[in-house]
Amino acid sequence: MKTKYILSLITILFLNFASKANTSTYPVQDGDKDKIIIYILKNILTQGHYVQKEIDDDFSEHVFNEFIDGLDPSKRYFTQEDLKEFSQYKYEIDNQIKDSNIDFYKLVYNRFLEKLEFAKITYRTLLSEPFNYKKKEQINLDYDKVPFAKNQNELLDYWRKQLKLQIVSRIQEAEEQQVEKIKKDNSITPKTFEELELEARTTVLKNMDDLYARIDELENSDWYSTFLNSVVSAFDPHTNYMSPRIKSRFDQDMSGKLEGIGARLQKEGIYTKIVELISGGPAWKQGELEAGDIILKVAQGDEEPLDIVGMRLDDAIKFIKGKKGTEVRLTVKKKLDGTTVVIPIIRDVVELEETFVKSSVVEKNGKKYGIINLPKFYIDFKDVKQRNAASDMEQEIERLKKEGVEGLIVDLRSNGGGSLKTAIEIGGLFIEKGPIVQVKYRNEPARVKNDTDSKVQWNGPLVVMVNEMSASASEIFAAAMQDYGRGVIMGGKQTYGKGTVQNVLPLNYYVSKYPDDLGALKMTIQKFYRINGGSTQIEGVYSDIAMPDRYSYMEFGERDLDGALPWDKVPQANYTKTNSYTNFNEVVNNSKERINNNPKFVSINEYAQWLKKNQDDNLFSLNYNDYKKQNDDRVNEGKKYKDIFKFESNLTFNSPKYEVSEFTKDTVLKEKREAWHKNLKKDIYMNEALNVLSELKMNNNHIAVKQ
Structure with a gap:
């Protein structure tokens, strides 16, 4: 019944396209692949999604906010001045989509590319000398509640605080590691704060250079996928556009054999997120990694960890995967309490x-x-x-x-x-x-x-x-x-x-003989109800x-x-x-x-209850001594629960x-x-x-x- 329904859905949508355009194909012109995709998505969603949703001003506002947030989740690039300019389209995106017009996307995307170049100059300048680690100030990491910077000067201050947080956290980690090493070998000469600070700043600079080198490798299609997902997510959070590359990996996952750590990953903004652990797999057996956790860094055994923030999901997976029996160490930000931990996992083949x-x-x-x-x-x-x-x-x-x-x-x-x-x-x-x-x-x-x-x-x-x-x-x-x-x-x-139930619809089905792979839409088509009616x-x-x-x-x-x-x-x-x-x-x-x-x-x-309190606590001190005390207090509190599940x-x-x-x-x-x-x-x-x-x-x- 389910398979027959999907086939009939595809047929109905196909016939609807044909009846409206008197042809089964979109009128293709050179270089308009992006417009073709938005045209097909609009028709599939309005005709086939479980929710009969109007493409109106509310829809337009959703796409506006989601796309900007998708490009700039940490408020690093756009200012309120940029948003004021973008807002000319805030309630026009619905009309543009109806006309297969992507002017809003082009404006924001091109501005984003300019901001990326500015970001490179910004972080390199800020990291060229030490920060003031005695200054009493805080940073709020709940970016949903942090407003965009008013102007370029305030944006620079946002950058300063984000980079400073990375430095103080690395210094604190290095100090802890140094204490442990000295316990094992008291002949080791401890490094000064200044030496640890320089090492931390150098590492952050290298990581940022690596991050933006990877960002430079991304193509228009990568960012356009972000825009398309801001469009389709207006229907519900389980409706997703899958680019050809993502669709290929989805098909491989569905085929059964999974290798590596035994986890399904997805991109969330600039982060790589754990979606699901495969039962019986290495990560599942190890027991520390959980759905919702964010992978920040990947290390091969004892080697120096590689920062994967901003990395393409395909590339991140290459570093996480590996031969059976080898160790990968994941630096993970825990969903539950926001703490950062290193989780060692021995890779294996995840058998069906x-x-x-x-x-x-x-x-x-x-x-x-x-x-x-x-x-x-x-x-x-x-x-x-x-x-x-x-x-x-x-x-x-x-x-x-x-x-x-x-x-x-x-x-x-x-x-x-x-x-x-x-x-x-x-x-x-x-x-x-x-x-x-x-x-x-x-x-x-x-x-x-x-x-x-x-x-x-x-x-x-x-x-x-x-x-x-x-x-x-x-x-x-x-x-x-x-x-x-x-x-x-x-x-x-x-x-x-x-x-809800989703099914995957290949977009090329609706454009006959189009030479390029257009990807697919995973769309919600059905709802479940209990036998009691709820x-x-x-x-x-x-x-x-x-x-x-x-x-x-x-x-x-x-x-x-x-x-x-x-x-x-x-x-x-x-x-x-x-x-x-x-x-x-x-x-x-x-x-x-x-x-x-x-x-x-x-x-x-x-x-x-303690985990919930920590989840809600997104304020971090940027005064080094206060940051260290804040971190120590959290660690010491956590020790009370060390054997909680024993x-x-x-x-x-x-x-x-x-x-x-x-x-x-x-x-x-x-x-x-x-x-x-x-x-x-x-x-x-x-x-x-x-x-x-x-x-x-x-x-x-x-x-x-x-x-």
């Missing part, structure tokens, strides 16, 4: 096997329980005979039943979603038959998607574990189990809240049992994205709750009481028997499972999930039947 379903068996109070980890709702649409999440899940449950398990935990933590089809089929493994989710296309009533197979693969106690990074298909499954009352949902306060968009799924974690108070999830589609509801589907448990409320209340009285969870909650249960986790028999011929698999089981033993959240599972009592008449 690690993204598949896996299970474990644990004994508690004389009873066996099964744990199924599902990293993604995977499927190969090109070859339906290949394994998929639903068939693997069904098989894994059958194997666990043979082990004699009396309860089941489905772990969806950090599962970013995947195939809707597999989510529906997996939901059907736990009910007799009935609706699992509702989907809605633009200007159409919601369609109910049912599980039509009356077979129930698991009718025993069920706990579903989620966190703030459980998204999309994960939320569909968790919501269905919650609406039916089939399982206990526990984990973070609420899941990510992504209730959308999973923004709200996600609220846990029946919320356990404090590091994200508890953070700005994290769909609700924190600018322009995210709103929550809404549709009529409830026709379903009946399963009435699965005789003691559901009692078990939930018991767990909440344990969590509230558990010193570990109390401390984790305090840690989460925990070890008295439980033993084992692979099911079928897998144990494979260990003799696959020692690598054995090592991977042993590492996973070791982590489960240290997982305080899994420990509480098992407490809940062990207390649940089934009602004999509990299977849902479609009415």
Whole structure:
């Protein structure tokens, strides 16, 4: 159904283009590739996006602000005088786009190129001599709240402060490293502040030279992509234009094999951002890198780190990737508290096997329980005979039943979603038959998607574990189990809240025989709804049992994205709750009481509040002594939480028997499972999930039947 809809969408858009222009092609002229792209995007978005959005003055204002912010996120280039000149187009961009006119882009882009040349002179001049490190002053790094400089003189002061911050932070780091070296070898003569300052200034100068050398390599198409994304993002934050190069890398990612550290990256302004960690990959195993973190520098083992700020994503990836067994050290700005840390990771090949379903068996109070980890709702649409999440899940449950398990935990933590089809089929493994989710296309009533197979693969106690990074298909499954009352949902306060679906449309489809690759549009075409009628968009799924974690108070999830589609509801589907448990409320209340009285969870909650406080604190002193004290205070505060997640249960986790028999011929698999089981033993959240599972009592008449 989904594939047929996309094909029909492409056909409809194609025919609409043809009917309007009496041809399937844009009237091509030499050198107007940029205009062709904007023409196609305008038509696809207005005719096919889930939201029927007017291209009007509000739209124009969005593009104006987003493009300028995309070029100058740190307020380094433009002044209010520039913005005053640009503002002649602030409410005209909508009209320009309708006419495939890019005059606004040309004005801002050409001014930006001039500003880049001015920036080179500026930083080289400012770094030619020491700053005044005794001066009492601060810098605010919350650039969303910092106004653009009034004029060129104020812009110079912005530059001075940003460069000075880089210097003081490097001096502070160098002093710390020097202290550690002297502890190991007291014959080392410590360097003076002046020597450390000169080294720091020299390094910053080199990094800035490298940065602007890389910026000089960027072409018009790179900056034009920024403009195009400011246009398409006006519809919603998940709609993106992908240049030919980005589309090529997207296709490679979708093909399966990932090498290096096992992380998906994307460009955000001048920064390289972690979007997702691949389950079972090197970064995932190492445990310190997280989605939302920004990579500032990359070092090959003990070598000098390379600053990648401003680097093309393709080029940054080349430095991050490497041969299996080699070490890469990433200097990372943490999303959670804004601190800068160095994270060492041993590169490896990320195998597809690690993204598949896996299970474990644990004994508690004389009873066996099964744990199924599902990293993604995977499927190969090109070859339906290949394994998929639903068939693997069904098989894994059958194997666990043979082990004699009396309860089941489905772990969806950090599962970013995947195939809707597999989510529906997996939901059907736990009910007799009935609706699992509702989907809605633009200007159409919601369609109910049912599980039509009356077979129930698991009718025993069920706990579903989620966190703030459980998204999309994960939320569909968790919501269905919650609406039916089939399982206990526990984990973070609420899941990510992504209730939309995107598909990729190649732009060349709409311009026949155009010689160059025009890239593609990833566009939102659909919205998900629970069977109770509420959308999973923004709200996600609220846990029946919320356990404090590091994200508890953070700005994290769909609700924190600018322009995210709103929550809404549709009529409830026709379903009946399963009435699965005789003691559901009692078990939930018991767990909440344990969590509230558990010193570990109390401390984790305090840690989460501390992280939120640091996230909101964007003021940094530029007086060296004050900066150093500020940094030391934060580090010392953080030491209180050093062992915050240190925990070890008295439980033993084992692979099911079928897998144990494979260990003799696959020692690598054995090592991977042993590492996973070791982590489960240290997982305080899994420990509480098992407490809940062990207390649940089934009602004999509990299977849902479609009415």
